[in-house]
Amino acid sequence: MVSEKLKAIALDLSTSFPRSPRTVFAGYVIAGRMLDKCRAVINGSNHDYHFDCFLDNQFLGFAEINADEIKGFISTGATDDEVAQWIRSKAKPRSEFEIVQWNNRMRELKMSELPEVNQVFLESYIPKNLPDHRPVYVWFDVYDLEENRLS
Numbered sequence: 001m002v003s004e005k006l007k008a009i010a011l012d013l014s015t016s017f018p019r020s021p022r023t024v025f026a027g028y029v030i031a032g033r034m035l036d037k038c039r040a041v042i043n044g045s046n047h048d049y050h051f052d053c054f055l056d057n058q059f060l061g062f063a064e065i066n067a068d069e070i071k072g073f074i075s076t077g078a079t080d081d082e083v084a085q086w087i088r089s090k091a092k093p094r095s096e097f098e099i100v101q102w103n104n105r106m107r108e109l110k111m112s113e114l115p116e117v118n119q120v121f122l123e124s125y126i127p128k129n130l131p132d133h134r135p136v137y138v139w140f141d142v143y144d145l146e147e148n149r150l151s
Contacts, residue, residue, distance in 0.1 A: 002042060002043055002044070002075075003075070003076060003077040004077070005076070005077025005078075006039060006042060006043060006074075006075060006076070006077040007043055007077075008077075009039060009077065009079070010039040010040050010042065010043035010045055011036050011039065011040050011045065012040070012045040012047075013036075013037070013040045013045060013046050013047040013048075013049045014045065014047035017147040017148075017149075018032075018033045018036035018037050018040070018049060019032040019033045019035075019036050020033065020140070020143065020144050020147070020149055021033050021055060021106070021140045021143050021144075022107060022140050022144065024103065025080070025084060025087075026083070026084035026085075026087040026088055026091075027087075027088070027099055028059055028062075028063065028087070028091075028099065028102075028103065029059075029103045029106050029107060029140075030055060030056065030058055030059040030106060031059050031063075031087060032080075033055070033056075033143075034051065034055075034056040034059055034060070035074065035080070035083055037049045037050065037051045037053075037056070038051040038056075038070070038071055038074045039074060041071075042071070042074065042075050051067070051071065052067040052071075054115075054118060055143075058106060062092075062102050063087065063090075063091035063092060064091065064092040065087065065090055065091060069090070070083075070086070070087075070090075073086050106139075106140070107138065107140060108138055109138055109139045109140075110137075110138055110139065111136070111138075111139060114139060122142065125142075126142065129146055130142065130145045130146055131145060134150065134151070
C-alpha cells in the first residue's frame with residue numbers, strides 16, 4: 001500500500017518529467033532523478049520510466065547504496081530533505097573532490113564510453129526519439145533533449 005505522504009509528492013511521469021540527471025541532489029548528479037522515478041514507480045505513476053536502471057545504478061554504485069534499501073526508505077513518503085539526509089548518512093564516505101570529480105565525469109560521459117549494450121540501444125533510440133536539429137554531445141543530453149530542457 002502506498003502511503004498518503006508518498007502519493008502527495010510522487011510525480012505523474014505521464015504528464016511531467018523527472019529532474020534532469022544534471023541536477024545536483026544531496027551532492028550528486030543523477031540522485032534527484034532517481035528519487036523522482038523511484039517515487040513514481042512506488043506510486044504506479046512512472047509511465048515509461050524505471051527505477052534501478054543503468055543510469056540510477058551509476059549513482060547507486062558510486063555511493064554504494066542498495067537500491068532496495070533506498071526504495072524502502074523512499075516508500076515511507078520521505079521528503080526531499082529527508083532523502084538527502086538519508087543519502088548523506090548511507091553513502092560511502094568520500095572527499096568533496098571525489099564527489100565533484102565523479103559528478104563531472106558523469107556530466108561529460110560520451111555515448112562511446114558507455115557499455116556496448118547501451119551504445120547499441122542509443123544508436124537506434126536517438127534518431128527515433130530526439131529532435132534531429134540538435135546533436136547529442138554527451139549521455140545526459142539524451143535525457144535533456146527528450147524532456148525539452150535543451151533546445
